Amino acid sequence: MRKSAWVxxxxxxxxxxxxxxxxxxxPPDFTSGYQLPSPTTxxxxxxxxAWIDVGVLLxxxxxxxxxxxxxxxxxxLLVLTGFCAAYFGFYRLGCVCSVGSxxxxxxALADPSYRLSVSVAAFFLLPLLFALFYGRxxxxxxxxxxAVQELVLIRPIRIPEWVAGPLGLVPFLxxxxxxxxxxxGAGFVVCRYDPFIGLYRLGSSPLMxxxxxxxxxxxxxxxxxxxxxxxxxxxxxxxASWFASKPARIAPAACISCHxxxxxxxxxxxxxxxxxxxxxxxxxxxSSLARRLGATVPLILLLAALGWFAGPAMxxxxxxxxxxxxxxxxxxxxxxxxxxxxxxxxxxxRSDEEVWREAATILKSxxxxxxxxxxxxxxxxxxxxxxxxxxxxxxxYVAEPGTCLACARCxxxxxxxxxxxxx
Amino acid sequence: MAGEPKTRRAVLADGVRLLGLxxxxxxxxxxxxxxxxxxxxxxxxxxxxxxxxxxxxxxxxTPSAVKCVHSYALCGYCQLCFGLFRDKRAGNDLHAENLRxxxxxxxxxxxxxxxxEISIEEALCIxxxxxxxxxxxxxxxxxxxQIRHDRCIGCNECAIARDCPSNAIRRVPASRPYLLRRxxxxx
Numbered sequence: 001m002r003k004s005a006w007v008x009x010x011x012x013x014x015x016x017x018x019x020x021x022x023x024x025x026x027p028p029d030f031t032s033g034y035q036l037p038s039p040t041t042x043x044x045x046x047x048x049x050a051w052i053d054v055g056v057l058l059x060x061x062x063x064x065x066x067x068x069x070x071x072x073x074x075x076x077l078l079v080l081t082g083f084c085a086a087y088f089g090f091y092r093l094g095c096v097c098s099v100g101s102x103x104x105x106x107x108a109l110a111d112p113s114y115r116l117s118v119s120v121a122a123f124f125l126l127p128l129l130f131a132l133f134y135g136r137x138x139x140x141x142x143x144x145x146x147a148v149q150e151l152v153l154i155r156p157i158r159i160p161e162w163v164a165g166p167l168g169l170v171p172f173l174x175x176x177x178x179x180x181x182x183x184x185g186a187g188f189v190v191c192r193y194d195p196f197i198g199l200y201r202l203g204s205s206p207l208m209x210x211x212x213x214x215x216x217x218x219x220x221x222x223x224x225x226x227x228x229x230x231x232x233x234x235x236x237x238x239x240a241s242w243f244a245s246k247p248a249r250i251a252p253a254a255c256i257s258c259h260x261x262x263x264x265x266x267x268x269x270x271x272x273x274x275x276x277x278x279x280x281x282x283x284x285x286x287s288s289l290a291r292r293l294g295a296t297v298p299l300i301l302l303l304a305a306l307g308w309f310a311g312p313a314m315x316x317x318x319x320x321x322x323x324x325x326x327x328x329x330x331x332x333x334x335x336x337x338x339x340x341x342x343x344x345x346x347x348x349x350r351s352d353e354e355v356w357r358e359a360a361t362i363l364k365s366x367x368x369x370x371x372x373x374x375x376x377x378x379x380x381x382x383x384x385x386x387x388x389x390x391x392x393x394x395x396x397y398v399a400e401p402g403t404c405l406a407c408a409r410c411x412x413x414x415x416x417x418x419x420x421x422x423x
Numbered sequence: 424m425a426g427e428p429k430t431r432r433a434v435l436a437d438g439v440r441l442l443g444l445x446x447x448x449x450x451x452x453x454x455x456x457x458x459x460x461x462x463x464x465x466x467x468x469x470x471x472x473x474x475x476x477x478x479x480x481x482x483x484x485t486p487s488a489v490k491c492v493h494s495y496a497l498c499g500y501c502q503l504c505f506g507l508f509r510d511k512r513a514g515n516d517l518h519a520e521n522l523r524x525x526x527x528x529x530x531x532x533x534x535x536x537x538x539x540e541i542s543i544e545e546a547l548c549i550x551x552x553x554x555x556x557x558x559x560x561x562x563x564x565x566x567x568x569q570i571r572h573d574r575c576i577g578c579n580e581c582a583i584a585r586d587c588p589s590n591a592i593r594r595v596p597a598s599r600p601y602l603l604r605r606x607x608x609x610x
Contacts, residue, residue: 025499025563032535036495037542041601042573044464093576100579114594117462121454125447132443188580201483243439319590344473344589 050119053092057126057142060084064141065134067408068248074408077141078151085147089200098123098138099145099233100191102175103182110183127233131240135247138237139227140406146227148196149219150407156223156266164268165388167229168403169380175232176376180369184362186318190232223266227405238402247401250410252418255396261410262397269403270410274393289389292382300378307374311367318366324359327352463594465581466602469567471591474552474559478568481586482550488574489550489583491528491543494603497565500538504529505557505566507541522557529554545571564604572600 060080067076088094096104101124108116127138139146159167178190191197195215198204204212218225227234241247250261250270262270278285315321319341326339331352338346345355399410429437467478467489478489506524528547532540543566550568558566570583570592584592595602 024561025501028498028500028538030535030538034534034538034540037540038496039492039494039603041603042571044462044572044575044577044597044600050462095577095579097579104579115461115463116454118451118454119462121450125450129443129447132440187585191578191580192585203483203485240443243436243443245436245440319585340473340475340477340588344475347473348471348589 049092050117053088053096054119054122054126056087057098057123060142061126061130061138064137064406065130068137068140068406069134069246072252072408072411074412077408080141081147081150084142085144085151085200088142089144089147094144094194094197094200095191096120096123097144098127099143099231100188100194102233102236103178103188103190106179106182107185111185128236128240131237132243133245135241135244135401135404135406136234136237137406139234140408143227144200145194145196145231146224146405148199148216149224149226152216152219153223153266154220157221159222159268161268164228165384169384170229171231171235171238172380173377174230175235176373176380178232180314180373181317184315184318184366184369186315195226223268224405228267228403241401241404244401248399248404248406248408250397250399251414251416253416256416257396258415259397260413260415261399264409264413265399266409267403267405267407269400269405270397271394271400273396274391278391285389285391289386292385292389296378296382296386299382300375303374303378303381304371305374307370307372307377308367310374311370312363314370315363315366318362320355321359321362321366324355327355462597464570464572464577464597464600465575465584465592466570466595466600467568468591468593468602469564469569469604471589472552472555472568473589473591474556474568475588476551476553477586477588478583479549479551481583483578483582484574484576486548487550487583488570488576489568490545490548490571490574491550491552491555492567492569492571492601492603493541493543494565494567494605495540496605497563498541499563499565500534500540501562502537502539504531504539504541504554505562506554507531522553524554525549525551567604569601569603 060083063080064077067073067080088097096119101120104114104116104120105124107114127142130137140150174190178188181187181189193208193211195208195211198208198212215226257273259272262272316325323341323345326342327345330336330338330342479487482488505522506529526547526549528544528549530542530544532542534540552568555566555568558564581592584590
């Protein structure tokens with residue numbers, strides 16, 4: 001009895017497979033000499049553009065560095081910014097950009113089957129390379145996301161250091177999150193939540209339109225909120241700029257400590273000279289530094305453990321994990337309405353086990369990834385608290401290379417003349 | 424600068440810059456050595472597509488970069504094509520009459536008795552996949568949704584791929600940018 005049932009199932013399966021292979025309507029048999037047309041297949045337009053984009057990026061970076069360091073002219077920089085916004089933003093519609101390219105790099109590192117194209121690699125590396133020599137000239141003159149914020153900033157308000165400092169850590173955390181999701185194949189969050197791309201494409205989802213509006217409104221009063229407090233690529237550029245060999249210098253000759261530049265800077269990037277006498281006693285600084293150094297390892301371990309336990313919850317946005325959850329739900333309640341993904345799964349006829357297996361693999365790697373992300377967050381927070389306990393002597397007003405966005409505002413405010421004469 | 428002794432910080436910075444240069448050239452060299460770090464474009468695999476309709480709404484372009492493409496070699500040259508019906512019938516969404524093209528983008532031309540050539544007016548097609556669904560369920564599966572590369576702007580993360588419930592959109596080499604079925608049945 002049992003055997004015959006299996007035979008029947010086998011026959012039915014063979015028949016249905018054959019049915020799928022067969023055409024449902026017999027192929028026509030033309031007698032009038034009709035020639036079958038073939039469907040048109042227009043070629044992708046950006047095969048050549050990928051190279052033009054890299055060329056424009058390189059030229060724009062060279063120009064930006066030259067304008068900031070040699071010309072020292074904000075007007076010229078604004079012209080360059082406008083051109084880059086028009087070309088990369090409106091004409092090329094924003095993709096690929098350096099900010100998003102970090103996810104391609106993360107995915108290529110994690111997934112050997114994903115091929116990084118040379119143009120994307122160039123978009124990722126060139127601005128970082130320039131930052132190693134000249135600071136964040138990419139942010140000032142080339143980045144189309146920065147351009148929007150730069151052009152709408154009309155009345156900058158000063159953000160106190162105790163707010164701006166911790167907020168400045170968010171880009172590093174966002175960077176970790178973007179790398180985690182990109183390398184796990186869960187999508188490119190930086191592209192998904194890019195607040196300004198909708199402006200260049202003249203259209204976005206309702207949610208992102210609200211986000212764009214909020215960021216634009218904030219950018220009227222807060223200097224470049226996205227660049228300073230969110231941009232994950234900015235975090236990389238910030239680190240690279242700490243080692244810049246020729247960052248922008250404010251005064252063309254000896255600084256007279258008049259403090260006009262610091263008033264002009266909307267990004268809080270200009271640091272005053274150190275006080276003559278340190279306010280906090282040296283032994284207190286030392287013990288506070290020791291305490292903070294001691295807290296580093298426990299903090300990293302604690303956040304890594306948190307990440308380990310939060311991993312499965314963070315993995316839920318991965319489409320394959322989401323499908324597994326929806327499928328389990330629909331198997332438990334067969335009468336409930338099914339999600340599109342479950343319907344697609346049923347229609348394509350893949351086995352449930354395959355879905356469970358894939359989801360389990362992803363969950364496992366996500367646990368490890370989330371733990372690493374937790375450790376990264378711990379490292380970032382520790383590094384910040386340690387930096388607060390360190391003192392470095394500054395003899396004049398300097399633009400901190402990591403936070404200076406090379407906007408060239410301070411140059412005009414400096415009364416020192418290139419020859420060193422006082423006005 | 425040349426005469427001044429180098430501080431520890433300056434030496435460190437020099438090292439980091441050298442490292443950056445080495446990393447840049449190393450990465451680009453590795454990419455070149457890897458053989459084909461080719462450019463890719465997004466495309467729909469018709470064998471995975473379930474015609475859910477997201478292609479029409481999720482694309483960042485309006486109308487979508489996805490259009491219906493007709494593989495003539497598969498077509499049965501029916502007199503009545505899915506999507507061409509005129510009347511609506513209440514009830515079942517999968518009645519052939521209810522799979523009518525919402526923008527009347529399907530054109531029919533008489534070839535010879537009893538064959539009619541079906542073609543898609545691309546300017547009108549919005550990529551909703553309704554006709555594709557009909558052809559997939561009842562016809563020869565000659566109608567297929569494809570990303571048209573004269574329209575696609577090549578987002579770094581395709582917005583339709585993100586919403587696609589069957590994961591049917593993937594990156595393909597730019598040199599072979601279409602995944603059209605040319606022969607019947609699943610490959």
